[in-house]
Amino acid sequence: MPPETPDQRQTPDQQQKLQTLDEAFASHSDADEAVVDVEEPTQQLVIFRSGGQRFALPGSAVNEILPSDQPVYYVPGLPTSTEGVLHLRGRVESVISLHQLLNLPPPDGEPCGVILLVSAAGMRSGVRIEQLDDVCEVPQSALQSPPETMPTALRPYVSALWQVDEQHALALLDPEALFSAYQEGLG
Amino acid sequence: MADPRHSSEQPTQARVALVLFQVADYRVALEARHVLSMTDHPNTPRTSAAQALLYEAPLCETPTSPPSTPPTSWLTLRDAQGQWQLGVNGEITLQQLPATSLYPLPALLAARRFSPALCGFAFDQKQLVLLLDARKLAPIC
Numbered sequence: 001m002p003p004e005t006p007d008q009r010q011t012p013d014q015q016q017k018l019q020t021l022d023e024a025f026a027s028h029s030d031a032d033e034a035v036v037d038v039e040e041p042t043q044q045l046v047i048f049r050s051g052g053q054r055f056a057l058p059g060s061a062v063n064e065i066l067p068s069d070q071p072v073y074y075v076p077g078l079p080t081s082t083e084g085v086l087h088l089r090g091r092v093e094s095v096i097s098l099h100q101l102l103n104l105p106p107p108d109g110e111p112c113g114v115i116l117l118v119s120a121a122g123m124r125s126g127v128r129i130e131q132l133d134d135v136c137e138v139p140q141s142a143l144q145s146p147p148e149t150m151p152t153a154l155r156p157y158v159s160a161l162w163q164v165d166e167q168h169a170l171a172l173l174d175p176e177a178l179f180s181a182y183q184e185g186l187g
Numbered sequence: 188m189a190d191p192r193h194s195s196e197q198p199t200q201a202r203v204a205l206v207l208f209q210v211a212d213y214r215v216a217l218e219a220r221h222v223l224s225m226t227d228h229p230n231t232p233r234t235s236a237a238q239a240l241l242y243e244a245p246l247c248e249t250p251t252s253p254p255s256t257p258p259t260s261w262l263t264l265r266d267a268q269g270q271w272q273l274g275v276n277g278e279i280t281l282q283q284l285p286a287t288s289l290y291p292l293p294a295l296l297a298a299r300r301f302s303p304a305l306c307g308f309a310f311d312q313k314q315l316v317l318l319l320d321a322r323k324l325a326p327i328c
Contacts, residue, residue, distance in 0.1 A: 073308075073315040076213060077242030077301035084306060085293065085315070092290035092308050123294045183298045 013042070014097045018054060021172035036150040045162070046116065047170065048129040051104025054170040056162065061175040064117040067134060072126075083111055083128055093117065095126035101178060101187030103153035113177075123183075138162060143172060156181065201286040205309075207316065209277025210237045211256055214316045216309065219281055221321035222269065223263040231263065233271035235326040240273070241302050241317070264321055271326045284309055289318060 042061025058117060066088070072095050074084040083095040099106050113130040143160035150158060150171070159174040181187060204219035215237065236258050258274025265271075291307045292300070307318040 075296070075305075075308075075315075075317070076211075077305060078296060079299055082296060082299065085296075087290075087310060090287075092293060094293040094295045096295065125295045159292060177230060182295060185299065 041140045043140055043143065044135065044137050046135050046174065047133040048116070049131040049133060050129050051102065051107075052130075053104065054133065054168075055102075056170050056179055057116065057175055058172065059135060061117050061118050061120050063119055063124070066115040066117060066126065067110060068114050070115055072115075072151045079187075081128075081182070086115070088117075092124050093124060095128055095130045096182060096187075098173075098178065098187070101181060102157065103151070118175050118179075121179045122152055123179050125179065127178075146171070197291055202283040203286055203289060204281065204283050205318075206262065206279065206281055208260070208262070208279045208312070210241055210277040210317075214311065215241070215260070215275070215319060216284075216316050217273075217319050217321045218263075218265055222325065223265060225279060226228075226263070226272070227259075228263045229261045229272050229274070231270050231272050232267075234261065234274060235271070235327045236274040237276075239327060240304065240324055241319075243260060253296070264324065266322075266325060273324065273326075282311070 045056040046059050046062045046065075047054060047056045048054070070086055070088075070125070072084045072086050075082065080099075081097050081100045083097055085092050086095055097107075099112070100105070107130065111128055113128060114132050115126040115128055116132075118125060118127050143162055146155065146158045146161050150161075154171060157173050157177045158171040159177075160172040161169050162172060164171045205216040205287075206219050206222045207214060207216045207217070209215070213316075234283040238255055242326070256276050259276050260279055261272040261274055262279075263270055263272050289307060289309045292305060302324075304319045304323040305317060306323070309316040311317055
């Protein structure tokens with residue numbers, strides 16, 4: 001008597017679950033996962049910390065990231081939010097701090113951290129930040145309108161909010177709004 | 188006749204004549220053509236110390252202002268009302284700095300400067316020099 005094959009030992013219900021090899025492999029494919037549209041527009045963000053908070057500036061507005069040892073010359077007769085000027089490759093650029101404008105706690109001691117050279121509203125200036133975190137590309141669709149709950153001091157200068165994960169979000173700053181407000185005497 | 192385009196002479200570097208002096212801890216310069224004379228003591232009725240004009244408001248002294256230092260020299264300037272004298276400190280020198288070493292005030296700072304006369308910067312031996320437009324200086328009293 002020939003030995004019983006495995007199929008012959010299975011009930012009719014079990015037999016209905018049998019698949020071909022191709023079907024079995026297909027179940028491991030990514031076909032059911034979300035399709036990533038590689039053509040989706042992205043925006044480059046320069047992510048940094050200032051006053052202990054995380055912010056971003058559009059990468060298109062940041063011309064250069066200058067090292068912390070870049071000499072900055074103090075200039076008298078300017079508001080405390082102006083750190084001074086720097087001399088860079090045949091140009092003199094201002095260096096400002098965003099703490100007062102964004103209502104952030106002032107830094108302790110001497111200015112430290114890198115300087116972002118930012119262009120906006122037809123102007124260029126160094127912006128002192130405490131720490132550079134990352135430069136990355138994010139999908140435009142990941143940038144949301146700032147919520148109504150955003151602090152009043154930040155609202156005029158935030159163009160979008162990026163919800164990095166469930167617990168963390170960061171504000172994308174509008175460099176034109178920052179420079180215009182600074183020129184108007186704020187901060 | 189030699190073609191000037193192929194001259195072996197180096198092109199002349201444009202320079203600007205400046206009178207440099209000290210205001211508290213800072214080197215400051217005025218265009219020399221606006222300085223009529225220099226004296227040790229004021230001899231015109233209208234005078235002002237440079238420090239007061241640069242970063243001290245008479246009723247609103249900023250916390251970053253250094254303590255006032257009495258002027259040791261007086262530069263005679265002229266405005267629409269006639270001659271007046273600017274009190275300055277330190278060694279006073281006449282220098283011709285290369286035009287390429289003079290930089291206008293960055294746009295972002297122009298709106299926030301205490302003194303409208305602050306018009307730019309120069310670097311002399313790696314030291315910052317504040318450039319003043321003498322035409323925008325005016326005595327306080």
